[in-house]
Amino acid sequence: MEKHEEMGSEVAAQNEANQELLEEQVENDLTTALDRKDRDAVTTLLEEAHPIDVAIALEEVSDSDILFLNSLVTAEQLAEIVEQAEEDLQIRIMKLLDLDRILAVFQFMSKDDIVDILGNMPVNRRKELLKLMKSGDQTVIRNLLGYSETSAGGIMTTEFISMRNTLTVSQALEKVKEIAPKTEEINILYITNEKKQLVGTVSLRELLVAQNYDTLQDIMEDNVISVEPETDQEDVARLVSKYDLHAIPVVNKRMGIIGIITVDDIIDVIEEENTEDMLKLGGVNKEEDVDSSALESVHMRLPWLLVNLVTAFLASATVFMFEDTISQVVALAASMPIVAGMGGNAATQTLAVVIRGIAIGDIKLHGNEKRILKSIFVGFMNGMVCGILAAFVVSYMYGNPYLGVIILVAMVANMMIAAFVGFVIPVVLKACHADPAVASSIFITTFTDVCGFFIFLGLAKISLPYLIR
């Protein structure tokens, strides 16, 4: 077993390296071919490569290379590449194309993707394009543009198949064959009643194994999980993940189906929300990634650092309150970072568990009393173990057992406070409909710094006679 796993990890590493190589080769070959304006080579590469790898390669090439590629591909091919491109590249490509070409490309894209692209265009250009579209498409897109980008309405697609519950299986199969070439998601049919309300779903699989004379009403699953267009994308993702869905319908107040959200879009939502939570825990605005420019990075991190600078001065002022005490026992200056730092770590640990627990739906807004008490107890236990060890070391280093006792008491108290605030603050933020992750470790650790310094130096001050001797 051990052996197997070891070999496995080598093979996996090899495989991963190959995968990376493959992706990079497409990138290099395409860049070279475009550079040489080699018509044949580009065409061959486009046939073999996945649109996503083409999109990645295009990030590195010049505008004239993009125009050259545009002249070689059909609108359908270009649509696939644009759908896979990052936002920045999409914006760049769209700037280079004329309106007619954009409309041709839009023919092969789903409405939700078109809406995303339009959302990133200058208002005038967007208006011009909308005017040139068919009036049916115009209405759909204008509606979609109205939803928040992070709501179910903002991420849904309006292409799905709905059928009346009175149809027979063979009628439904006929219709599916007709519609299939034009529709993105076809594995699930959404079944409606005479009032056009969503009443059930039938999967293609169920359709294929059912008897031809059955009606959709007979074979449908009538326990449908749906969301409203205003539902937050995070809650949509939670439902899809919990119930292992491949798609989730979006319904209006009258239970009419207005769109669906497919699982591949849900994966993007999950990754996006996770990135956001992780970066916020680290004190970075969510939009930053490794390829943000230096100035963008500064812009996204500096506000957090400045907030922290203010709170750091609070900690500093706390220390300065005890100037006299420290000047008499300098060992205090050397020991106080231990108390503050351990409190900060205990708080960060609790924060990470709680923010994650909220994100995956394990922590609800009420009934957390027991968990909070448990969290404080964990802080107490960890504080005792670390505190006793620290007490021994400090007593020995500075030859002063009283200093040891003070550090033990201060550490236990600070780690209990840390466990309490680390749990309660994100939950309270969630209850106020704020993002629990804004309680980033930066704020909480500065808070525990202040508490740690104050408790430790305060105790030292009142027991000064024993410390000086």
Next chain:
Amino acid sequence: MEKHEEMGSEVAAQNEANQELLEEQVENDLTTALDRKDRDAVTTLLEEAHPIDVAIALEEVSDSDILFLNSLVTAEQLAEIVEQAEEDLQIRIMKLLDLDRILAVFQFMSKDDIVDILGNMPVNRRKELLKLMKSGDQTVIRNLLGYSETSAGGIMTTEFISMRNTLTVSQALEKVKEIAPKTEEINILYITNEKKQLVGTVSLRELLVAQNYDTLQDIMEDNVISVEPETDQEDVARLVSKYDLHAIPVVNKRMGIIGIITVDDIIDVIEEENTEDMLKLGGVNKEEDVDSSALESVHMRLPWLLVNLVTAFLASATVFMFEDTISQVVALAASMPIVAGMGGNAATQTLAVVIRGIAIGDIKLHGNEKRILKSIFVGFMNGMVCGILAAFVVSYMYGNPYLGVIILVAMVANMMIAAFVGFVIPVVLKACHADPAVASSIFITTFTDVCGFFIFLGLAKISLPYLIR
């Protein structure tokens, strides 16, 4: 637009609250009905509720209630509930059932789920069960048990549909109808050649719109993305997410297909890996969740805290080296936490961006020179802005401009170092095939503590004459 979004968030909150209520009601009703041993009520609830909600409810009930429920449900119903249950509950239910009942339940579960359950059983019980199974099933399960739990082989299911490329569309449709009721994933057919090698895929949708006399070879997509059984689940998830797949095939060295991984299992992997990264960044072992017992939590957090305690003493010893300097200028003790703390925050920010970048595949192992330089430049810029502000405040607070200059230089230097180590350490760990997230903020912030104290106090020591005046 503003108005629309505002209303949206209210509706969403309401919707979320309803959802929570609904889930809790199932839980309460079922618990009550089981408690009263109310046969009819339990049966009705089981018909209406989703298996996952039943599973959640069962976590709260006694063993005798579980046995009562077991007596009321078919093996198929129980299988659905067990599949959705958390590991702990699965183990508990399996302990309560006799071997025959377990075998009956297994009839309705997919092989990968059976393997997970067997993996958690006492070895003897597992052996007994395996012996009682059909020999074909035995072989499949013994093979699956051989793969690491976090590899493609460990999470794949062996239920999929493969067909020869020479079949016609109408023949394939016939076969699909036959196999459909027995197979989990049926939306994609895996196409093999005469050597039983995987050569393409056909979706049900393509099958339905194709001409009856076409062969599968004619209509298949031949650019198949596959993984090997040893591939790490994180890399599998990256591919599925990148290429928007609904399932990915697992092939052996001879390109024979041995299993598939479906997108709902991939979502679980993504959530698991994200939880792991987030908790590690916070300094907690990955297995902890909000419902771990207090002692488990202590056990999972204490090792990190103890490591940090050792490094905290390193920081403390650094401060103590400058005991003389501090005793002459106590303002130093009050200012040093600012330098150390800001460095720690800058490091945590960089870490969060880099660990996330590695996780989603934006950061590769080589070619990062520019990004590292950019990271250091960001550290420099942020250090300058925060440093100048801090210098003014400190100069004013302690009436000593030299102290201001020292804090500026120390802060800039420390934040540049922080930006460098925050970037390089996780990448180096990844290159050594270690988990980049073990470079948790705990280690790195202690490192920046030591650097911050050393640079600040060292500068103070050599410019002591100016500081005392």
